[in-house]
Amino acid sequence: MNKIPVQACINGEAVVFLCEPNQTLLEVLREELGLTGTKEGCSNGNCGACNVILDGALVNSCLVLAVEAEGKSITTIEGIAGPNGLHPIQQKFLEHAALQCGICTPGFIVAAKALLDHNPQPTEEEARRWLAGNLCRCTGYDKIIRAVLDAAETLRNT
Amino acid sequence: MSSATPTIEKPPYRVVGTRPIRPDGVDKVTGRAIFGADVRLSGLLHGRVLRSPHAHARIKSIDTRAAEALPGVKAVVTGHDFPDPQNKVAASGEGTVNLRSLAHNCIARDKVLYFGHAVAAVAATTPNIAEEALKLITVEYELLPHVLDVREAMRPDAPLLHDDLRTNEMGQRAETPSNIANHTRHERGDVNQAFAEAAVVVEREFRTSMVHQGYIEPQNGTALWNADGQISVWCSTQAPFDERNQLAEILGMPVSKIKVTPTEIGGGFGGKLSVFLEPLAAMLSKKAGHRPVKMAMNRAEVLAATAPTSGSYIRVKIGADKNGCIVAAQAWMVYEAGAFPGSPVDAGAGVIFAPYRIPNVLIDAYDVVVNKPRAGAYRAPGATNAAFASESVIDELAEKLGIDPLEFRILNGAKEGDRRADGPVYKRIGFIETAQAAKAHPHYSAPLAPSRLDPEGKNPAIKRGRGVAAGFWFNWGGKSSAWASLNPDGTVSLIEGSPDIGGSRASIAMQLAESLGVRAEDVKPAVVDTDSVGYNDATGGSRVTFGTGWVAWRLGEKLKQQLKARAALLWEVTPDQVKAEAGVFSCNGRSITLKELAGKLDETGGPIVASDTFESDEYGPGFGVHIVDLEVDTETGKVQILRYTAAQDVGTAIHPAYVEGQLQGGVAQGIGWALNEEFVYDAQGHLLNASFLDYRIPTALDLPMIDTVLVEVPNPGHPYGVRGVGETPIVPPAGAVANAIYHAIGARMTALPMSPARILEAQGKA
């Protein structure tokens, strides 16, 4: 199978990669581009560990073909923190102890970023609904929801 | 959030009880932390596993030639490539594992014993080529009759999984082969007479389905069998040292040739105590010309072929006198071991009546093999099944006696000096305090939480109820080793061997910081490989903050002693004249800070390091008492959790945020088990719901905030009063939810999960 060249913008940088048609974006991010912060939990779109933002939309990168990234802009967990340090969502996850094992954390943070980008003032119910596609098995979600709501407040006040 | 009810005044700690940011936190929120599947080595190959499509079959032949010929394929292995270990038992988590069973579970030899059992493995240059190669392997099977239900498996005419398995009864092996691997009995007093004399007796039978730990990170492992015979393995494991032993036996290599590097681990809950892929990756690496091989399961493999925990059949009978005192309790418990012996039924038998003082007891426990994956540990293994049964019956007894359910538990609750149902006498425990804390919590006196489905209260189909339940877990001490070195800037590098699965780097570092007198941030912990630190038992059994924390405390004390000697040298006094308090060393009006002293290491004799290894039995069991409000849509059978409060005897909370997190996480898993989680097999023994779509763990939208009550009854057997915390919180939820459903709809649920279909059925609606 011939490899296909793909040009995309990943975390603000122009990237060119070669992929096979049957490779997912998740596989290329992790195995070809070394961006292993995006995690594989189920590879079927049911857990959210592989969340990335694709042209502004939250997606499961396990359900996107790498070739579909042509001309697109992608934000992964590696692109969430700014030049001056952690994003407020990341900071609040730490302060609230909103992670235990940490495997779902990148997916949650990317999903929370997408949520707050389009809804800066979510209610608890809205946050829970938006994050329902992200599974966490350690925390019972309590501290995650608190961290996201607290981050929303911080972002609104800055 | 949470409230703490200290029952004993704590010493004025400076670090213990605070909430610092965890040392590995930034790496985990930025995606930089290296989990098992993130390991990348040069020349890396990718391995995949061919799995049995049958529940029980003899392997007549395996033809791997076509797979080997596929371009990109570098090696194929089958069971024939592995030595056959003896029946030998080794440590695994708190318990033991039969290495021959484990070897045969990693890759089948002459028979496959469950759907998903590994049959062959391939290493290739890409995961997709390895996947395609699997389709080219031809396996000829002779189908054998299978058995999925434990009680059917116990029958003398049931299909046998193992021709050589004979029932063990406390060291005595039965004459004839059977699927009953083990029978245990606890007996005290005379239950028959006590039941005959009891004022109220309740007896019920319960069933629970096989469930999975559901960690989000699939099993994985990368192995390099080097040309010099040294084997390096990187993997997500709770137990690097146990895995090293297991690999040695399965590969037929000495332990000294094997190094296991535990990566960051994405959840385990007891499911990552033993090897699955690692031996296959190692053998593939050897056969592929000593190239490293990475293997990772997909979710379907995780669910079908790892170590879920037992489904069970349990009969419970409890009697009380007219004053509400329990006089007798009996249980008959059968747990699915899966394909190889070793279900947690004995633990279930140990916990089933543990919160209560009961004079007459009879418990029979059976470990039974069936054609399902080998059952493993899952957070307080065996206990949730047991407590679901016993706490349902306790609730019914309290109701029949007209006694408040928490009052009934307090009345019969076990205290120091009382005898456990399985024999030994309790030392200092905090069950009564925990039950009282739950009873005193505002949740227990508040009106039922408002409905989510029907906020205006117009729909008569929506019924609400409240339930309570208690739970117990033994906890464990185990062996820990660690070492520490003082840096010239006054910080400490702490080298430990306990994989950090939920924030233990923080709680261990804090204990060293407290004893040495530095800030939590001044201790830099690292979890290292099996060559770089002394032996550590598994991260499991709620032991790490207790056991490894104890070692960290000792390291701090040892460093402090050496620093006193250095200060004494500076001041020309004897070390015992030097006092150390909160990181300041003083003597006769002179003082020096730890930081300053650390800066003078070179001029006072060179570096300071300390190492320690330790095992303690003073771990102390934990009790939980939970309260839940829920609503039932009686027309659809769906249950919505409205409010939840978990009280637990946690000893001293070193890092309260992570203690709360343990309680909240355990509750969430318990609720999932209670309501929706189950393995669904078809009649042929195929697992039908091997995905996170259909194996339904709770989402954020399914749960409310989970209140915690940390009842701090310090454990006298630990320098900071630590008890194990992690496992107890999964024990009460199923019972609490069952009791709340009863109070909502008036039907006793006797099977897990209490799924909508079952709730409709219990009401006679479908």
Next chain:
Amino acid sequence: MQPFAYAAPTSIVETVSLLTQHSGQARLLAGGTDLLVQLKENRRQAALVIDIKRIPELNALSYSPEAGLRIGAAVSCHRICAEPAIRQAYPGLIDAVSLIGGAQIQSRASLGGNLGNASPAADSIPALIVHHAVCEVEGPAGRRDIPAEAFCVGPGRNALQAGELLVAIRAPSPPPRFGAAYLRFIPRNEMDIAVAGAGASVILNEAGDTIVSARVALGAVAPTPLLVEAAGAALAGQPPTAEVIEQAARIAQSVAQPITDMRGTASQRRHLAWVLSRRALEQAVARAQATR
């Protein structure tokens, strides 16, 4: 994942020609939320995957009270739900479309994919049926329309002929005093496939005391989503009372032919067909009344 070739045509003609060339071996990719899972699990085979998201017409979404609604087959659920005018006019459809997966799935999954996949449990199809939707397909022989209720012909099988693709879904502008709703039952609150689903729509008379016409459609209780014409007939001309709705719901229940599988039992589904039809009708009536 199994090997396949990839094409991203920019026109319908090109797509039809690719489909024809690869007769039966090509699969269309819109959001991929069903297709990629099926390809990974080897539940479907593909020699060629045709990404249809670069075809302008398939990506177009338009609504006006005059022309009604036209949704390109590749338009994501998220885009549909984001349009306030569509939310207002097609409440039953919005109920369904907003249920398909979590945020991550919403941003990729398309109505076209939901139809094309032809799952008996597809959430959007009962909703499209009660909104009188029509599927616009194009193939070697040109364009034709298929009513939503006729689009699925069996589990995983749809009415498309060789070389045909779904281009768009059209739904007429709702008349005054129209209300619709879709409800599904899942054991969790998210991330599940419907154990059973029911859509309902009603048109009330000017006084609001009589049902002029109604539609009831069921999901996950038969090999395909079902339009229950008898339930609609029983409602027409009747007042929207609890008794009338109950009777229609019982009719809906009576046509359900569910099976037992890992997601639910036959008796549970039959029971739910009644509960959900009744509740969907109640909600549709309430919405119709609210438009007055």
Next chain:
Amino acid sequence: MARVWIPALLRGMTGGQSEIEVAGETVGALIDQLEARYPGIRERLVEAGRLRPNIAVVVDGTRSRQGLRQPVSEQSEVHFVPAISGG
């Protein structure tokens, strides 16, 4: 003398007795004494010179790490229980 609680499944060997007073300074010595009185009981508890792998000994409420070498006192209470595992 230490008090040994006889596991229910071994009481057939002790004529139904559930608690037996035995002299000895270690768990191993207690088992030797029991064996003298009830031949065959050692084999049920001990394999290859160690406690059987699925049996733990609890002395005075604490699970022992030392197995047969675990010291016992005159007042000790000794239980043999299944070795349980945790997650």
